[in-house]
Each structure stands twice: as C-alpha cells, then as structure tokens.
Amino acid sequence: MQDAERIAAQAVEHHRREPSQLLQILIETQDGIGHLPPASLTRIADLLDLPRSRVEGVAGFYSFLHMEPVGRYRILFSDNIIDRMLGSRGLMESLCRLLEVAPGEVSADGAVSVDTTSCTGMGDQGPAILVNGLAVTRLDEARVERIASLVRAGTPLADWPADYLHVDDNIRRRGALLGEDFVPGAALQAAMARGRQGWLEEVRISGLRGRGGAGFTTAVKWMACRDAPGADKVVVCNADEGEPGTFKDRVLLASQAERIFEGMTLAAWATGARQGLLYLRGEYRYLLKHLRAVLALRRAAGLLGARILGEGGFDFDIDIHLGAGAYVCGEETALLESLEGKRGTPRIRPPFPVTHGYLGRPTVVNNVETLAKTTLIAVQGGAAFAATGTPQSTGTKLLSISGDCAYPGVYEYPFGVTIEHVLEDCGAHDPQVVQVGGASGVTIAGHEFHRRIAFEDVPTAGAFMVFDGRRDPFEMARNFVHFFAHESCGFCTPCRVGTALLKGYMDKLASGKGAKMDLADIEWLDRLLKNASHCGLGSSAPNPVIDTLIKFRPAYERRLVSLDFKPAFDLDAALETARRMTGRDDPAAHLDWREEV
Amino acid sequence: MGGKFLFDGQPVPFEEGQTILQAARAAGHYIPHLCWHPDFPPHGSCKLCIVKVGGRHVSSCALPARDGMEVESNTPEINGERRALLQMLFVEGNHFCPSCEKSGNCQLQALAYELDMSSARFAHFYPDRPVDASHPDVLLDFNRCIFCELCVRASRDVDHKGVFALTGRGIRKHLVVNAESGRLADTDFAVGDRAADICPVGVILHKRVGFALPIGERKYDEASISTVAMEKGE
Numbered sequence: 001m002q003d004a005e006r007i008a009a010q011a012v013e014h015h016r017r018e019p020s021q022l023l024q025i026l027i028e029t030q031d032g033i034g035h036l037p038p039a040s041l042t043r044i045a046d047l048l049d050l051p052r053s054r055v056e057g058v059a060g061f062y063s064f065l066h067m068e069p070v071g072r073y074r075i076l077f078s079d080n081i082i083d084r085m086l087g088s089r090g091l092m093e094s095l096c097r098l099l100e101v102a103p104g105e106v107s108a109d110g111a112v113s114v115d116t117t118s119c120t121g122m123g124d125q126g127p128a129i130l131v132n133g134l135a136v137t138r139l140d141e142a143r144v145e146r147i148a149s150l151v152r153a154g155t156p157l158a159d160w161p162a163d164y165l166h167v168d169d170n171i172r173r174r175g176a177l178l179g180e181d182f183v184p185g186a187a188l189q190a191a192m193a194r195g196r197q198g199w200l201e202e203v204r205i206s207g208l209r210g211r212g213g214a215g216f217t218t219a220v221k222w223m224a225c226r227d228a229p230g231a232d233k234v235v236v237c238n239a240d241e242g243e244p245g246t247f248k249d250r251v252l253l254a255s256q257a258e259r260i261f262e263g264m265t266l267a268a269w270a271t272g273a274r275q276g277l278l279y280l281r282g283e284y285r286y287l288l289k290h291l292r293a294v295l296a297l298r299r300a301a302g303l304l305g306a307r308i309l310g311e312g313g314f315d316f317d318i319d320i321h322l323g324a325g326a327y328v329c330g331e332e333t334a335l336l337e338s339l340e341g342k343r344g345t346p347r348i349r350p351p352f353p354v355t356h357g358y359l360g361r362p363t364v365v366n367n368v369e370t371l372a373k374t375t376l377i378a379v380q381g382g383a384a385f386a387a388t389g390t391p392q393s394t395g396t397k398l399l400s401i402s403g404d405c406a407y408p409g410v411y412e413y414p415f416g417v418t419i420e421h422v423l424e425d426c427g428a429h430d431p432q433v434v435q436v437g438g439a440s441g442v443t444i445a446g447h448e449f450h451r452r453i454a455f456e457d458v459p460t461a462g463a464f465m466v467f468d469g470r471r472d473p474f475e476m477a478r479n480f481v482h483f484f485a486h487e488s489c490g491f492c493t494p495c496r497v498g499t500a501l502l503k504g505y506m507d508k509l510a511s512g513k514g515a516k517m518d519l520a521d522i523e524w525l526d527r528l529l530k531n532a533s534h535c536g537l538g539s540s541a542p543n544p545v546i547d548t549l550i551k552f553r554p555a556y557e558r559r560l561v562s563l564d565f566k567p568a569f570d571l572d573a574a575l576e577t578a579r580r581m582t583g584r585d586d587p588a589a590h591l592d593w594r595e596e597v
Numbered sequence: 598m599g600g601k602f603l604f605d606g607q608p609v610p611f612e613e614g615q616t617i618l619q620a621a622r623a624a625g626h627y628i629p630h631l632c633w634h635p636d637f638p639p640h641g642s643c644k645l646c647i648v649k650v651g652g653r654h655v656s657s658c659a660l661p662a663r664d665g666m667e668v669e670s671n672t673p674e675i676n677g678e679r680r681a682l683l684q685m686l687f688v689e690g691n692h693f694c695p696s697c698e699k700s701g702n703c704q705l706q707a708l709a710y711e712l713d714m715s716s717a718r719f720a721h722f723y724p725d726r727p728v729d730a731s732h733p734d735v736l737l738d739f740n741r742c743i744f745c746e747l748c749v750r751a752s753r754d755v756d757h758k759g760v761f762a763l764t765g766r767g768i769r770k771h772l773v774v775n776a777e778s779g780r781l782a783d784t785d786f787a788v789g790d791r792a793a794d795i796c797p798v799g800v801i802l803h804k805r806v807g808f809a810l811p812i813g814e815r816k817y818d819e820a821s822i823s824t825v826a827m828e829k830g831e
Contacts (some may be wrong), residue, residue: 051759053775060764348659490770497685500768531654
C-alpha cells in the first residue's frame with residue numbers, strides 16, 4: 001500500500017499539484033498501480049488539498065477508473081450494435097470460456113477480467129476490444145484463441161502481434177479535406193496575412209457550422225469568445241468522439257493531426273486565446289504518442305509557442321487531456337468540467353462557454369472535424385469553401401459508415417448527398433434501416449432514403465450505421481437504450497431514472513413479457529426524457545425508441561404477449577430461495593402445481 | 598433591467614438577474630422544487646420546477662426571467678410531468694413513508710401529496726444502500742437520497758468541510774462521506790453544521806429526536822408544502 005501512495009504522490013507532482021489535473025492524476029496513478037486503492041485517493045486528496053470525498057467522486061464517475069482491483073489484463077468488448085452484428089457476443093463468450101472467467105469478474109488468479117464497454121469507435125473494423133486501454137480490432141475465433149494464450153502466458157502487450165494493435169484508417173472517399181495535401185503552417189500564414197478581423201470575416205463567409213452535431217455557426221462562436229471580457233481565452237478541441245458508430249474523428253486524429261492543431265491555432269488567432277486543450281477520449285489513447293509527437297514538431301517549426309511564425313503577441317500552445325470512459329463528456333460543458341478535473345456533469349446554461357468556459361474563462365469548444373475544416377477556409381478562402389454543399393450546410397461532411405455494407409470506413413461527401421447515394425457507394429445490399437447520427441440520431445427507413453445529409457434535412461455528427469433485412473430495429477433501439485442508461489451522468493432525475501426505467505421496459509419486451517400498457521409507459525418516458533432532461537444526452541436518449549416505434553411498430557407489437565398488462569416479475573421464480581432453504585422442489589412447492597399435476 | 602412576464606396568465610414583475618422561480622415566489626406563486634433552496638444558487642437536478650416558456654420546457658430555478666415571457670406552470674400537462682418525476686424518485690430509492698422518521702417533514706412526501714401522486718406507477722429498483730449509524734449524533738439513511746446535493750453544497754460552501762460528495766454515475770450514483778473508511782464518524786462533520794439540517798428528505802437524521810414530535814402534528818401535516826413554502830419562505 002505504501003507503493004500505492006508513492007505512485008499517487010509521483011502522479012500529483014508530475015502534474016504540479018494542480019487540482020484541475022485531478023482526472024489526469026487519477027489516470028496516471030491507476031496506470032502505475034492497476035486500480036485506485038483507497039489509500040491512493042487519500043494521498044492524492046491530501047497533496048492537492050482537496051476533500052477526499054471530491055477525489056472519490058471523480059474516481060467513481062469514469063468507466064475506465066477502478067476503485068476495486070481489476071485483472072492485470074483488462075479486456076473490454078465494444079458493445080455497440082455493430083460490434084454485436086459482427087459477432088462480439090459469441091467471441092466474448094469464447095474468450096471467457098478459454099480464460100475461465102465470468103464476464104464482469106476478475107479471474108481467480110487476478111490475471112484477467114473481461115467485460116463490455118460502450119462503442120470504442122472501431123465500427124469499420126470490429127469486433128473490437130480494448131486491452132488495458134489499447135485497441136485491438138478485427139476479432140475472430142482465431143484471434144480470440146491467440147489472445148487467450150498470450151494472456152495465459154503473461155505476454156506483455158508490447159510483445160503481442162503488431163497487427164493486433166493496428167488500426168486502419170479505411171478512407172474510402174476523399175473530398176476537399178482528405179484529398180488535398182497539407183503543408184503545416186500554410187493555413188496559418190494565409191490567415192495571419194488577412195489579419196485577425198479579416199480571418200474571422202473569411203470564416204463568416206464560409207458559413208462553416210460545427211461538425212459535432214449541433215451545427216452552431218463557427219464564426220459566431222469565435223466572435224462571441226473574442227468579444228467576451230477576459231484576456232485569458234481558451235480554445236478547446238473536442239476529441240471525445242463517443243457517439244456509437246462514429247469514428248471519423250479517430251481517422252482525422254490519426255491522419256490529419258497537423259490540420260487539427262493548425263485549426264486550433266487559427267481559432268486562437270481569431271479569438272486571441274493563448275491556451276489550447278485537446279480532450280482525447282480514453283478509447284483513443286493509443287493515438288496519444290502520435291499526437292504529442294506532432295505537437296513537438298509544430299513547436300520546433302515555430303507553429304506553436306511564443307511568437308508564432310514570428311508574430312509578436314501571438315503566443316499559443318496546446319495540451320492534451322485524456323478522458324476515461326464517459327460519453328457525456330462529449331457535451332461541451334461536461335467536457336469543460338472534466339478538463340477541470342471534475343465529474344463530467346453538464347453545467348447550467350446560460351452562461352455559455354464562450355463567456356464562462358474552462359476555469360470560468362471565455363472558451364471556444366469545437367469538434368475535431370470543424371477545426372480541421374478551418375484550414376481549408378484559410379487556404380482557399382471562405383467563398384471557395386461555401387461553393388460546395390448546400391446554402392445552409394456548406395462544405396463537406398465526413399461520414400463513418402459501418403454495419404451491413406461491403407466497404408465500411410470514412411467517406412467525405414459534399415453536404416446534400418442523398419442517403420441512397422451513400423448506400424450505393426458503400427455497397428449496401430438490401431438496406432432496411434440506416435441510423436444516421438449515432439444512437440442519439442435519426443432512424444431512417446427505406447422510404448426515406450431519398451433524404452439528404454444536411455443540417456436542414458438529416459443532420460449528423462458523422463455516424464451512418466446500415467442495417468439490412470436480417471436485422472431487427474427493436475434490438476437496435478434496445479442496444480442504444482442500454483448505452484444511454486450506462487452513460488447517463490445521473491445528474492437530473494428524468495435521465496438518471498428515466499433511462500434506467502426505459503432499459504427495464506425494453507428488456508421486458510425482449511424477454512417476451514411485454515404488454516400494450518408497456519408501450520404506453522415507454523412513450524410516456526420518451527416524452528419525459530425529451531422535455532425535462534438537463535442536457536442533450538437525456539433529451540436525445542429516447543430518439544431511437546421514438547423513431548422505431550413510429551416506423552417499425554410491428555417489431556414491438558409482435559413481442560407483446562397480452563393486450564393489457566403482464567408483470568415483469570416472476571412470482572414462482574421469487575420462491576426459489578425459499579425452496580432452496582427448505583430443501584424442497586416437489587410440485588407443491590411451486591405455484592400453479594395443481595394444473596401441472 | 599427588470600420587467601414583467603406572464604406567469605399562468607398573471608403579470609409577474611422581476612428584477613434583473615432574478616430567475617423565473619425567484620420572481621414568481623416573490624409575487625406569491627409557488628413552483629414545486631426539491632433541489633432548489635432559497636439560500637443556495639440554483640442546481641437544476643431534480644427538475645420538479647420545470648415550466649414551459651414559449652412551448653419549451655426549462656428549469657425555472659435556473660433560467661433568468663426575461664421581459665414579456667409567457668410561462669406555464671400550474672397546468673395539467675406540467676403537473677403530470679412533475680408527478681412522473683416524483684414517481685421516478687420514489688421507485689429509485691427505498692421510501693417507506695409510514696415507518697420513516699421524516700414523515701410529515703419530508704418535502705418529497707409533501708410534494709407527492711401536493712401533486713396528487715397516488716401510486717408509484719413504475720417498477721421499483723429496490724437498491725441496496727446500507728445505512729451509516731457510526732456518528733454519535735446523526736444517522737445517514739442513504740435509502741432516501743434524491744441527489745439534490747444540498748448537503749454537498751452546504752458542507753462545501755457554508756461549512757467549508759466537504760463532508761459529502763457524490764460518486765458513481767447514472768443510476769449507480771450515490772452519496773459518500775469524506776473519509777477513507779466511508780464512515781461519517783471519521784469525518785469532521787458536526788451536528789451544528791449547516792449540512793446537518795439541510796436534507797429535504799430523510800437521509801440526514803438527528804439521533805434521539807426522531808419522534809419527539811409525533812407524526813400527524815408535523816410541518817406538512819398541518820399545511821401543504823405550497824402553503825408552507827409561501828407563508829414561511831421555506
């Protein structure tokens with residue numbers, strides 16, 4: 001235990017005893033110990049001069065932090081519906097059988113634990129797992145057997161076959177962003193030549209809107225931050241790509257990091273910010289080394305740091321913060337809380353981040369793709385950027401395509417492309433349903449495939465999951481409901497309790513005990529979540545249920561056993577404990593035994 | 598710059614910076630709430646204070662009033678949603694009013710009466726939440742926690758002790774105390790703390806006084822919660 005305290009103390013010192021670094025400190029401490037034993041939390045609290053309860057509060061919030069011991073190999077199966085369609089459940093059973101461990105538990109020798117986790121962003125190359133935080137893709141029975149033997153032999157992860165830890169970009173269609181070479185610094189030079197005001201004007205002309213889902217006009221956000229009182233402004237890149245079925249930001253981080261960091265620097269040029277933070281979801285931790293190397297290159301090239309490109313008064317640098325398994329942190333105010341080392345609970349708005357953001361300072365929070373796109377605007381000009389797409393949705397959009405199609409991967413299209421066009425390109429035969437925008441998005445049925453990907457028609461942060469005629473829309477919706485119940489931060493009543501209740505109803509239907517009254521309750525819960533939730537997670541959590549109930553109601557109705565009411569509760573099963581205690585299992589110890597005899 | 602807004606059709610004046618809930622209260626209109634407290638900044642977690650403004654649901658405790666707003670609050674629609682939120686809070690924890698020492702002084706119970714909640718509607722979760730009786734003066738019965746964080750806020754911002762905090766996430770969220778042992782007795786909590794008297798439900802209970810005043814003669818036995826709130830400012 002003294003070791004634990006020493007490791008915790010080192011992590012605190014490494015982060016300059018800064019309380020806002022609490023999440024980073026906890027991650028680093030767990031890296032050293034394997035989990036976060038009570039003494040480590042006490043030590044961290046003492047050194048940071050924080051109440052221990054607050055440290056425990058943060059440690060308990062994030063899925064990838066553990067206050068109880070976990071296996072030396074911690075294996076997490078991505079549990080998105082796409083991974084399931086690729087066989088993840090059967091592979092997990094195989095691995096558990098081979099390693100003699102039950103899902104969710106630690107093996108008797110402490111060597112391994114196997115569990116599920118929310119979508120890891122590998123839908124184009126699943127089924128995927130995380131092993132001690134690192135992504136392993138394209139699982140099949142052969143890989144599972146090999147992984148079991150590597151675990152049994154205690155082979156360090158670094159010595160596993162390199163192709164296991166290899167992640168493909170799978171870029172299938174290139175537009176302006178993915179198709180053109182980028183010279184680091186070129187966009188900055190062009191923007192700086194225009195002056196800060198001139199650069200903002202180009203962004204305004206481009207009509208660029210946020211690619212994270214909400215579609216807020218980027219120039220308006222930047223101007224509001226620039227005009228907010230306070231000299232110490234901040235630019236935050238939201239790389240917490242947690243929406244199930246989305247992985248285009250992962251590909252941008254891997255292949256276009258220069259553009260992303262340059263986009264952040266362009267935002268700093270526009271707003272006068274001096275500090276930049278990139279919040280990287282824990283699932284993409286394997287990219288950390290690469291991203292840090294790119295930052296170092298940019299510093300060496302004078303593209304970050306003091307006097308960028310020799311311009312007096314233009315000082316800006318970027319730090320990377322790691323997330324630790326919390327979808328809600330993709331919500332910008334929850335992300336700011338997490339950056340401050342707190343629980344990722346969305347804030348009350350107003351005030352908005354542009355005036356009161358990171359540590360209360362004016363802050364711009366932009367999605368990875370949005371920032372990368374600003375480099376195009378700088379180089380080509382705003383009007384050229386706005387020449388593609390539609391008048392309300394300018395430029396291109398990256399789609400993460402997965403599911404029942406021949407060519408899953410990342411596709412860049414001008415906004416306005418029809419869903420049927422995309423389906424044809426990705427080789428989808430017999431598509432029945434497309435889930436656009438992820439679990440929180442829109443369920444598109446066959447008769448709507450003529451609709452367009454655009455803010456004014458079908459908006460999306462990038463997920464495009466294809467389901468063919470073999471799939472069951474109810475099971476898709478149920479998977480998403482489980483996801484939201486798992487990821488609810490628990491702050492507000494409707495989302496905390498409502499998502500858990502909704503999960504119960506969907507499971508009741510799945511187990512064949514549903515009744516018409518349950519559908520009425522489901523629709524009532526949908527409405528409460530939509531109306532009363534504190535943030536977008538809660539209000540969009542019922543979307544897949546609302547949509548599938550409207551468009552695929554028979555998928556629900558064929559699961560109903562009764563038209564009025566059927567309890568989820570099994571009275572006879574509840575007597576099992578009493579039977580065991582009394583050593584009885586004769587017919588009279590069961591309900592309805594007379595009928596059975 | 599203040600102004601006036603319409604609250605269920607009645608004009609309500611407000612001063613710059615006042616929230617809908619504050620201005621409505623000042624004008625004599627009660628809006629149900631659990632996590633809001635007159636002595637603390639808005640928190641916005643219980644959502645009992647939802648109202649409709651221009652067709653949109655908002656938390657009236659947190660949203661600043663604006664001139665010309667039209668606010669719907671005491672309507673069958675909104676009260677129906679509030680009742681459902683109460684039902685959620687009831688099924689989420691373990692609430693057995695007849696045997697609870699807070700009965701009659703409990704805001705959750707009082708609001709359930711106020712809003713005509715006659716059943717729990719949803720399936721109960723029956724969570725396993727052990728009590729903490731370690732402290733000589735105060736018992737913690739976590740079964741009744743509604744996560745309003747009033748104790749968290751009072752202990753942090755008034756008592757400057759940070760005795761309470763929430764950990765976990767989603768439906769597994771729970772209250773913890775500031776000690777490695779997890780026991781209240783091992784914190785610097787004192788019976789005179791602001792946090793000791795802030796719980797709107799029956800989590801933080803003073804020992805040895807549980808039934809000094811019999812059930813039936815308590816605060817919300819005498820008058821409804823809306824009357825108590827408006828007449829006594831509680």
